[in-house]
Amino acid sequence: xxxxxxxNIVELIQQQIKDIxxxxxxxxxxxxxxxxxxIPEIVIExxxxxQYGEFSTNVAMQITKQAKQPPRKxxxxxxxxxxxxxxxxxxxxxxxxxxxxxxxxxxxxxxxLKLITEMKxxxxxxxxxxxxxxxxxxxxxxxxxxxxxxxxxxxxxxDCIASVLEKAGYDVTREFYVNDAGNQIQKFGxxxxxxxxxxxxxxxxxxxxxxxxxxxxxxxxxxxxxAEYGDALLLKESEERRSIxxxxxxxxxxxxxxxxxxxxxxxxxxxxxxKSLYDSKEVERTISELKEKGYTVExxxxxxxxxEKLGLEKNEVLVRNNGxxxxxxxxxxxxxxKFVGRKFDWVINLWGADxxxxxxxxxAAMIPFGIEPDKLQVVLFQLVRLYRNGEIARMSKRxxxxxxxxxxxxxxxxxxxxxxxxxxxxxSHLDFDLDLAVKQSNENPVFYVQYAHARxxxxxxxxxxxxxxxxxxxxxxxxxxxxxxxxxxxxxxxELPEEIRISASTLEPSRLxxxxxxxxxxxxxxxxxxxxxNAEEELxxxxxxxAMCTKTVIRNVLSILKISSPERM
Numbered sequence: 001x002x003x004x005x006x007x008n009i010v011e012l013i014q015q016q017i018k019d020i021x022x023x024x025x026x027x028x029x030x031x032x033x034x035x036x037x038x039i040p041e042i043v044i045e046x047x048x049x050x051q052y053g054e055f056s057t058n059v060a061m062q063i064t065k066q067a068k069q070p071p072r073k074x075x076x077x078x079x080x081x082x083x084x085x086x087x088x089x090x091x092x093x094x095x096x097x098x099x100x101x102x103x104x105x106x107x108x109x110x111x112x113l114k115l116i117t118e119m120k121x122x123x124x125x126x127x128x129x130x131x132x133x134x135x136x137x138x139x140x141x142x143x144x145x146x147x148x149x150x151x152x153x154x155x156x157x158x159d160c161i162a163s164v165l166e167k168a169g170y171d172v173t174r175e176f177y178v179n180d181a182g183n184q185i186q187k188f189g190x191x192x193x194x195x196x197x198x199x200x201x202x203x204x205x206x207x208x209x210x211x212x213x214x215x216x217x218x219x220x221x222x223x224x225x226x227a228e229y230g231d232a233l234l235l236k237e238s239e240e241r242r243s244i245x246x247x248x249x250x251x252x253x254x255x256x257x258x259x260x261x262x263x264x265x266x267x268x269x270x271x272x273x274x275k276s277l278y279d280s281k282e283v284e285r286t287i288s289e290l291k292e293k294g295y296t297v298e299x300x301x302x303x304x305x306x307x308e309k310l311g312l313e314k315n316e317v318l319v320r321n322n323g324x325x326x327x328x329x330x331x332x333x334x335x336x337x338k339f340v341g342r343k344f345d346w347v348i349n350l351w352g353a354d355x356x357x358x359x360x361x362x363x364a365a366m367i368p369f370g371i372e373p374d375k376l377q378v379v380l381f382q383l384v385r386l387y388r389n390g391e392i393a394r395m396s397k398r399x400x401x402x403x404x405x406x407x408x409x410x411x412x413x414x415x416x417x418x419x420x421x422x423x424x425x426x427x428s429h430l431d432f433d434l435d436l437a438v439k440q441s442n443e444n445p446v447f448y449v450q451y452a453h454a455r456x457x458x459x460x461x462x463x464x465x466x467x468x469x470x471x472x473x474x475x476x477x478x479x480x481x482x483x484x485x486x487x488x489x490x491x492x493x494x495e496l497p498e499e500i501r502i503s504a505s506t507l508e509p510s511r512l513x514x515x516x517x518x519x520x521x522x523x524x525x526x527x528x529x530x531x532x533x534n535a536e537e538e539l540x541x542x543x544x545x546x547a548m549c550t551k552t553v554i555r556n557v558l559s560i561l562k563i564s565s566p567e568r569m
Contacts, residue, residue: 007119008126008497009112014044014055016087017102021059024081033077037066053091053101060098071098109487110478112494116549117473124496124556128504129170135338136162138350139261140177143253144188145215147260147405149384150352153430155405156421157381158350159266160509163560168504173344176261176268177334180250181275182327188213189242192249195222196241200231216401221249260406265414265562277333282341283325286333287318295368305332310364332365339371346375348507350426353380379507381426388434412437415563419446422513422561445517449554450566452520455527456551457567463533463544470548471541480542485529489522489546493553500560509561516557523550 021042028034040062047056060075067074075094082092088108093101116123138158141151159174166172179185191212197205199222212218225233225248233241254271261268277283287303290296297304301321305328307314318329338347351358359380363373386393386403396407408417416437423445424430442448464470481490495515503511532543555565 007115007123008501009108009115009494010498011126011501013088013104013108016089017044017055017057018042020082020084020087020089020092021057021078021100023083024078025063027081028077031081033081034067034069034074037063039063047099047101052095052099053093053103055102055104056095056099057102058099060094060100064098074098075100106479106482106487109490109494110481112490113478113545113549114473116493116552117545120552121556121559123552124500124560125167125169126497126501127169128501129165129168131169131171132345133173133343134165134170134346134348135173135175135342135344136165136348136350137175137177138162139266140179141257142179142184143250143257144184144213145217145253147257149386149403149405149408149432150381152264152405152408152417153381153384153421154350154352155261155264155266156418157379157426157509160418160422160512160561161348161350161379161507163562164500164503164507164509164512167500167560170346170504173269174267175270175272176257178254178271178273178275180254180273181278182330185246185250186242187211188249189246191218192221192225192245193238193242195219196225196233196245199223199226200234217253218249221245221252224252225249260404260409263409263414264405265418272334274330274334277330277337278325282337283330283333286336287325287329289336290318290332290368293368305365310367312361312364316361328361331362335362335366335376336369336371339366339375340369346377349376349378351378351380353382353427356380377507379426382429384421384430384432386432386434393434415450416444416446418561418563419449419513422510425508425510445513446563447569449516449520449558450564451569452523453551453554453558453565454567454569456523456547456554459527459532459547460544460551466533468533468540468544471545473545476541476545477538478542478545480539481546483530485522485526486543486546489519489526489550492519492522493549496553496556512557512560516554516561519550519553519557523547523554526550 022039025034025037025039029036040059042057042059044055044057047053060071060078063074064071072094075098078100079092079094084090084092088104089102090105091103095101119125136158139147139151139155141147147155162172162174190209194206194208194212195218198208199219222245225245233244236244258271287296290305291303295306295309296318297306297315299315302317303319304315305318307316316328317326319325335347338344359378362378363376366373366376393403395401396403397411399407412434420432420437421430436444437446438444440447442451460470481487499511499515503509526546530543532540532547535543558565
């Protein structure tokens with residue numbers, strides 16, 4: 001029943017059910033049992049309780065008005081005219097006020113195992129993206145200091161969203177927007193200047209600015225510059241001195257950010273400079289286009305984005321009365337470049353929840369350029385609280401200072417960090433238990449999943465050592481897999497392509513983290529209940545095949561999350 005074109009059996013079954021229902025309604029119309037029906041989009045769902053089958057639809061309730069009959073009666077008519085030959089559907093019945101429940105034969109499960117074996121590392125890949133060009137921009141931290149926990153969570157979420165979209169058939173570009181222009185860079189230069197002078201003349205020589213960057217890295221940069229170039233900057237004007245120090249330290253900070261993110265498993269396709277928007281006159285052109293199209297107003301010697309024309313609550317300053325563009329102007333120019341200049345079909349930004357007020361403004365600002373606002377999608381993520389010994393942890397064990405991404409990776413490792421940050425939906429607050437993240441027990445979710453993979457590898461290696469060959473799926477009687485634990489595990493394995501589809505559609509990779517935990521749990525239950533080594537030969541081969549498919553699925557999901565799949569633990 002499975003074909004070479006199928007890579008999502010769950011989707012195939014849902015389509016089969018839709019076809020069964022639509023054809024049944026047409027037959028009922030021809031028989032006069034139903035009037036002419038305009039069939040709505042048929043919604044297929046999984047019943048909450050297993051006793052109601054694998055899938056269910058409420059289509060009978062959707063067409064009650066058209067059919068002018070009670071929904072249960074309509075359901076019975078649909079069931080009476082349903083033809084299931086050539087499908088995975090074994091039985092159909094009606095429940096409650098008119099739900100139609102579909103029960104499947106086990107062949108879909110056995111075909112799922114064949115599909116996993118055939119596709120291997122490609123299993124789970126689907127084609128809903130159809131090559132749509134997508135940019136995912138995430139982290140984009142100010143390059144004035146180390147990466148913090150907000151950056152860490154945004155990094156894990158953004159990178160996993162990008163990976164899920166790739167698996168779903170999108171053409172994905174990962175981008176980091178380098179904020180190397182504007183107020184934060186001016187403040188960076190002022191802070192560096194103060195530390196530079198203090199290092200050479202003493203702390204009393206200059207007052208450190210109240211709103212300056214207090215980090216130790218600012219002092220380190222000042223010391224490094226002095227060691228390399230001495231005190232020559234003392235002879236320069238303040239503005240030039242600040243600029244030179246900022247241009248010295250900025251590339252070093254960006255390189256540290258790049259290194260830290262690579263240690264975290266994140267590699268970007270593009271590092272886009274905010275400064276380049278000014279150098280290329282992109283900001284200037286953007287403001288001119290907004291003016292030409294009537295989307296600006298001038299007031300108080302400043303240029304404003306016309307909020308009223310765009311359906312916003314108020315106008316937004318684009319160019320201050322001193323002639324300098326605002327961050328808003330640069331941000332509009334940046335997004336215009338994404339869509340108009342580089343022709344992305346869909347742009348996804350990951351921002352901290354404190355930026356929620358900026359979402360509507362930026363989406364509306366795309367309208368003047370002929371861009372549908374919904375082509376820009378913003379995923380907002382909530383804050384992270386770190387816990388150690390049951391108390392909120394604010395300081396690094398290693399440095400005794402505020403915990404940075406590098407400190408976190410030193411303490412718990414990349415795998416635990418990425419797994420934990422993806423355990424909850426982006427809109428949920430996240431409590432990160434540092435003690436749990438390093439625990440070598442099943443209480444630790446990433447250990448639990450990795451241990452399932454290692455356990456399978458160990459079992460298969462021991463069987464081969466004992467001369468038991470790995471099976472060829474074409475020679476295995478998969479129908480021997482009938483135990484509850486076997487069937488439940490196969491059902492879970494069969495869901496991966498559908499989980500990827502939903503994760504890509506909702507931009508919620510946390511689904512996959514929960515899914516792979518369920519797979520690991522399903523395997524542990526199977527392993528405890530069903531002997532592999534001591535089973536009859538044919539059944540043993542079928543169970544080995546199931547274990548191998550489970551290993552493939554766990555590895556494929558962990559690969560999306562960029563988490564290792566150890567073979568020994």
